[in-house]
Amino acid sequence: MQYPPFVSFEQTMDFLYSRLPFFTRDGKAAIKNSLDNILSLCEKLGNPQTNYPCIHIAGTNGKGSTSHSIASVLQTHGFKTGLYTSPHLLDFRERIRVDGNLAEKKFVVDFVNTHRSLIENINPSFFEITLAMAFEYFSKEKVDVAVIEVGLGGRLDSTNIIHPLVSVITNISYDHQDLLGDTLPQIAAEKAGIIKNNTPVVLGRNQGEILHVFENKAQQNKAPIIKAWEKQIPENIDFELKGIYQQENLKTIYTTCLVLQDIGFINLNQNLLEDALANVSKYTGLRGRWEILHASGPRVIADTGHNEDGLQQVVNQLKVEKYKVLHFVIGMMNDKKRDKIWKILPQEAVYYFCKPNVPRGLSESFLQEEAREKGFFGSAYASCEQALESALKNASSQDLVFIGASTFVVAETIDCEVIRKLKNGK
DSSP: OOOOOOOOOHHHHHHHHHHHHHHHHGGGOOOOOHHHHHHHHHHHHHHHGGOEEEEEEEEESSHHHHHHHHHHHHHHHTTOOOESOOOOSSSSGGGETTTTEEEEEEHHHHHHTTTTHHHHHOOOOOOHHHHHHHHHHHHHHTTTTEEEEOOSSSTTSGGGOOOOEEEEEEEOOOOOOOOOOOOOHHHHHHHHHGGGGOOOOEOSSOOOHHHHHHHHHHHHHOEEEEEGOOOOOOOTTTOSOSSTTHHHHHHHHHHHHHHHHHHHHOOHHHHHHHHHHHHHHHHHHOOOEEEEEOOOOSEEEEEOOSSHHHHHHHHHHHHHSSOEEEEEEEEEETTOOOHHHHSSSOTTTTEEEEOOOSBBBBHHHHHHHHHHHHTEEEESSSSSSHHHHHHHOOOOTTTEEEEEEHHHHHHHHHHHHHHHHHHTTT
């Protein structure tokens, strides 16, 4: 069947968002329980994911920071580097980058127009079509290597059709239990699904209660395990990504680079390595990881940590920050298990409850009422930007305004009009 072509990038994105199952909108219903769709889709495209070596990165938290940082190292060492991550914050094309540059809008439009019939016949999810698009873009751009971040889980994640140089698992914590399991061993088993035959796997965190899960899977696949926590990092590395929790990621990143060197893929240069890790955002466009949006009067910081472990790391960092009053702009998804999260969040903060502008966003009034029952107090706002604007009005120059607990709250605020005015001194 012939379809009228999309003319603009905006039209193309409207089609992708409205016609395809989309986890942000549909939640669990958008997740496939097999790799059949992505295998079929990529086969019809000529399996572009086989045209370059890959690095595969999974984990509950830190996989975005780790993916961007490894890509930064590869770029400084002269490799043309593809980077696939999710979700995006401001622009869909953040998911697909080459040497830090966003995929061209024309490519996105042309890809959908060229393969429209294929998309309609297979009916892939939003994530599946985006991943296939990334694979083809990296092939078209003739990248030397691609860093591929797992979307959710591992075993049944669409990215798990690649055969990487090295697999990386940052850590395991509770998140998406309805999809991955209610216990850490169950979640670990899903993440361990990315371990491939005779392929080294880097483990980021020493978690004794689940280490056997990875060891058993690795033994089955004859895959050597490298434990990042046993490695020493050079003392002179100035890692751009701040926050106590990033030190664990740094060990994972450095260890993965050592593995790539051991297998003969890269010859690490200390100066280039230091440059890469000091300038991750510059080289790859990473945002939303303990990002300082305004440095003083008051300080404004955003972080995308949103599950139990991620928020615990954020709260640990907040405890060492100096401020008079903490103003917390917060929103959540309606399918988020929140009981453990309430036990982590600081009760002394002033809260600004808001609803992320996505269908799965939890009502700000419901969140406010639930918070009140748990001993947290604040006002409710119809939008994240309104919540931030109120926080800034109430904050003194010695206070800290923190934006977090949801990737989508961060996405709606880090480049909003209120922040732009603040940066311009208005």
